Amino acid sequence: MRWLAAVGGIAxxxxxxxxxxxxxxxxxxxxxxxxxxxxxxxxxxIREASINRRADAPPPIKLDDPATIRQGAIxxxxxxxxxxxxxxxxxxxxxxxGLNPGPPDLKESMSDEAPAHVFxxxxxxIKMTAMPSFSKAGVSxxxxxxxxxxxxxxxxxxxxxxxxxxxxxxTVATPPRAQDTPSPAQxxxxxxxxxx
Numbered sequence: 001m002r003w004l005a006a007v008g009g010i011a012x013x014x015x016x017x018x019x020x021x022x023x024x025x026x027x028x029x030x031x032x033x034x035x036x037x038x039x040x041x042x043x044x045x046i047r048e049a050s051i052n053r054r055a056d057a058p059p060p061i062k063l064d065d066p067a068t069i070r071q072g073a074i075x076x077x078x079x080x081x082x083x084x085x086x087x088x089x090x091x092x093x094x095x096x097x098g099l100n101p102g103p104p105d106l107k108e109s110m111s112d113e114a115p116a117h118v119f120x121x122x123x124x125x126i127k128m129t130a131m132p133s134f135s136k137a138g139v140s141x142x143x144x145x146x147x148x149x150x151x152x153x154x155x156x157x158x159x160x161x162x163x164x165x166x167x168x169x170x171t172v173a174t175p176p177r178a179q180d181t182p183s184p185a186q187x188x189x190x191x192x193x194x195x196x
Contacts, residue, residue, distance in 0.1 A: 055120035072150025089159030
C-alpha cells in the first residue's frame with residue numbers, strides 16, 4: 001500500500017513540475033531552438049499513435065498507375081509541396097530551413113509508410129508543424145490520393161521525368177495580326193459638307 005502511495009506522490013510531483021515548466025514560460029517556443037529529446041520523443045509517439053488510430057482509408061485508385069503518378073507530380077507541384085519537401089531536381093525553398101520540426105525528405109521517410117497514413121497526413125495536416133491540412137484548403141480527396149501515389153513512388157522518379165511532367169505547357173506564338181484597313185468603299189467617314 002505504501003508503494004502505491006509513493007507512486008502516486010511521485011506522479012503528482014511530476015505533473016506539478018511539468019506544469020511549472022510549460023506554463024511558467026521555461027519551455028522555449030522559439031523555432032530557432034531545438035526541442036529537448038524527451039519532448040521530441042513524446043511528440044513523435046503521440047503523432048504516431050494518433051495517425052495509427054485514424055488513418056484507415058484504403059486507396060480508391062491504383063497507386064502504381066503511371067498516369068496517376070504523373071498527375072500526382074502535377075498536384076504536388078501545383079500545391080506547393082516542393083517548397084517544403086523538395087522534389088527530384090528541385091531544392092527546398094530557403095524558408096523551409098527555418099521550420100521546426102523540419103519537413104521530412106519524403107523520398108526517404110515515406111517509403112515504408114502505409115498509403116492510408118500518407119493520405120491522412122496530407123489531408124489533415126499535423127498540429128505544431130508547418131504541415132497544413134490540404135482538405136481544409138479545398139484540395140479534393142482524388143487529388144490527395146494522386147499526391148500519395150506520387151509520394152509513394154518518389155524513389156523511382158527521375159529528375160528528368162519530374163521536370164517533364166510538371167513543366168508548364170508550351171505557349172504557341174501566334175503571328176501578329178495585320179491591321180484591317182478599310183477599303184475606300186468601306187470608308188464610313190461622312191464626306192465634309194460644303195458651306196454654300
